[in-house]
Amino acid sequence: MSHPRMPGSRTGRPVRPNYLAGLGSLLWLGIVGLPLAVLLTTTLRTQSDYATNGPLTLPKRLTLTNYTDALSQGFAQDFVNTCVVTVSVVALVLLLVPPLAYTIVRSRRRSVRTVFRVFLLGLAVPAQAVIVPMFYLISKAGLYDDLTGVVLPTAAFSLPICTLILTGAMRDITPELYEAMAVDGASPWRVFRQLVLPLSRGGLATIVVFASLQAWNGFLFPLVLTQSDSTKVVTLGLYSFQTEHGVNAPGLLSAVVLSMLPVLGVYLFARRALVQGLMGVGGK
Amino acid sequence: MTRSPTPDRAGPTRPGRADRTRADRAARTRSGPAGLTRPGLVWALPATAFFTVFALVPLALVAVLSFTTWNGIGAPRAAGLANWTALLHDPVMLKSLWLSALLTALGVLLQTPISLLLGVWAAGHQRNRAILSAIYFVPLLLSATAVSVLWRALLDPNFGLPAQAPWLFGDGNLLGSRDGAIGVLAFVGAWQWTPLHTLIYQGSARAIPQVLHQAAAIDGAGRLRQFWHVTLPQLRTTMVTSTVLMVVGGLTTFDTVLILTQGGPGTETTISAYYMYQQGFKSFDFGGASAIALVLVVVATLVSLAMVRLSGYDAMRAGAEGI
Structure with missing residues (x-):
């Protein structure tokens, strides 16, 4: 699992990509990445857009007012x-x-x-x-x-x-x-x-x-x-x-x-x- | 400048440093003690004094305050063993210790396999692994406060993820039930801290001599057997360090509880560190809070020491937390 390049090159066997580990790493990417993506898209949409369409949809219209509001508050x-x-x-x-x-x-x-x-x-x-x-x-x-x-x-x-x-x-x-x-x-x-x-x-x-x-x-x-x-x-x-x-x-x-x-x-x-x-x- | 009869070292040496120590010793013998000017104790004084005043004195004061009553105003008054007898008969305190232990255990069980596998995987030098590792790292950059605020918003039953994915979240009010709240706390803790432990395992996995894998491969060991018989044994000491960090971190979890659950529903997630804060800064019973704090320090230290002893590895020098 750790050094897929190396054993193959030494023993002459071709290197097999580690599909299982690849799948696991993508799963974790989803767990880490999805909340971060939602974090970013939510800040770029209006409050009413978020309330009606929920966090998983894409914003209807991009806005920066949330940031300016936060700063002015x-x-x-x-x-x-x-x-x-x-x-x-x-x-x-x-x-x-x-x-x-x-x-x-x-x-x-x-x-x-x-x-x-x-x-x-x-x-x-x-x-x-x-x-x-x-x-x-x-x-x-x-x-x-x-x-x-x-x-x-x-x-x-x-x-x-x-x-x-x-x-x-x-x-x-x-x-x-x-x-x-x-x-x-x-x-x-x-x-x-x-x-x-x-x-x-x-x-x-x-x-x-x-x-x-x-x-x-x-x-x-x-x-x-x-x-x-x-x-x-x-x-x-x-x-x-x-x-x-x-x-x-x-x-x-x-x-x-x-x-x-x-x-x-x-x-x-x-x-x-x-x-x-x-x-x-x-x-x- | 005195020379002690036995050649000494400045602090504990790491395994593998023996060569350097020997070279150092040889160098000393060659030039003689008079040839080297070394910094005196005065160089260490400012940092030591500062650390004493702002870390060691408060630590000692915890013990003193636990025998007083103090409401935050005026001076603390001696109270004998009152705080301690009250604590012994406090059902919330006993429950909070059990909850701290439960949450810590859940954290270790959740984070160890994930960070171990991810760390060993990320130790490979492929380009895609480097890119993914850089993304995995991001939760570690957020403060525990930011992480808790983010998940609180994401898990809102009306406007958050549960409303959009009922197949995953059921009725959606995760923080409203005991099991749900504990599960959320364990998950959010893992979300934030797995990157740190992944990084620790990655560093150690990279330090495993390639020769070991090559030898195993020549003997016909496949990927799984190499992982089991070469990688895992080589990571044993790292596992101790990582687990000690998880235990100390788990026992002192605070921000997450304050923001996500406030110890609720009821007192179902009132873990000891949060209970201490509540007793002190909400109920203004600072004497009682000090007693809880002292229990926490003693338990955390004992657990760390026990784990280090049991594993036969003196890892305390790396027992850092709060990164």
Whole structure:
């Protein structure tokens, strides 16, 4: 099932196409693709057209009013808020993770290994578990209903996975290169700037994509740590749109499409960084 | 810069990294400890401090808050074991644990075969497989919120798919019955997360040495026997990682429940994570919510550890969730 080209070429038998697997893959394509297609066509039709003809027919007349409506109903503000949160989270992650990963890879102190273990353990802690104390701490700090209060825990909870990814990338730098720089008498800071950072660009790209995806799609922390329209993020906007105007499916689904456009852009331009990172999560 | 008597490694080594470690060690011996300047502890400090304040302290605080009563305003007051005794006698809590387990099990049973087969299939380098894989990936880009909102609209009994395909959906009100609601939650979870697990299996299937398949083919093993005797055993450790991810993800499912069912009908889909949110942020019993949260953390950690131990593979380092 896995390598149909190869056995045939080695044993001289002609390669049989795997019809069964092909059929299964098409079936899954339907399960994944059909809802996505309906999502798109629904946003391009009027509300009355959707109500009378249902989701499975093609739109009578194409319209973009659903999108403009969604944007004028405050979704644009949500977008700006989410951008602020995402950029801040990525900035924090880029500031904190590279020095940490560099230390984990290069230091031989026992304490650093303990630190690494703590971060690995952090992978298993679900964000759900801490929403009550987080609400308590953020309120105490006077950051309730403030985007800063969303940024801080979101960044903290993306540290473990980003650290894991970046240490993996930094381990691939050969010891000889460090040695060469050490012979030159380079300080840890120069090694970091001139060797480690340039050679782990791939890993850095992956953690940027990861952190921004987590921040952009984050729902739980904004849900419990904000309440005003002025601090609403995109996911919360979708949720409140759904509870308030749930019957307006074309409008609601337009908001869904709008919410995923930036992520889709990242997917198209940084597909490698994203897919490689996710594949690496499985380990070997 | 001190040298410990036994050559140590920074963190756990992956299998297959042994060569590099040996080379590293050799390099160290050659240049001597004084020749290499290494970063000190201070480099790790900012990230560690940040993580401690915004992840570890809250985690510890969950335990503390579970012994208090707090309504969200003012200060928490000590309450001894009150929350815990209440929790023990709370029928909804027991039911929610059972529902969490049921939903997690359904998720694993649904997603593992699909993602395993798709992942092994997608590991081939054919053009059509690459194109389909790119499409399979899309649900992973949507937030759990967007996915739930999408399916809620699609499954609307009056205007959604059920109205157009009664042969598939019966009376159409899927979310109105217990079995229907649980089925929808399991399906929507699978719809969103199967791409991640497919990708994980795809990565591991690509890493299987081709020699193994070639040898099996020379011995006359067909496609099915190669899959069963070569591919599957080689993917064993990946299966552990993937299942741990599914279990932790399943136990903490929240967005889907909040948007699709609100725990209903009745309390038929009130799983533990949702019940915690409800107790805290709807009923303002934050002490009780903390107790539920602590139960969740302990159960999730124990289940992950048990699975890792039972399978004899230390996969915790890859136990990432929430991508």
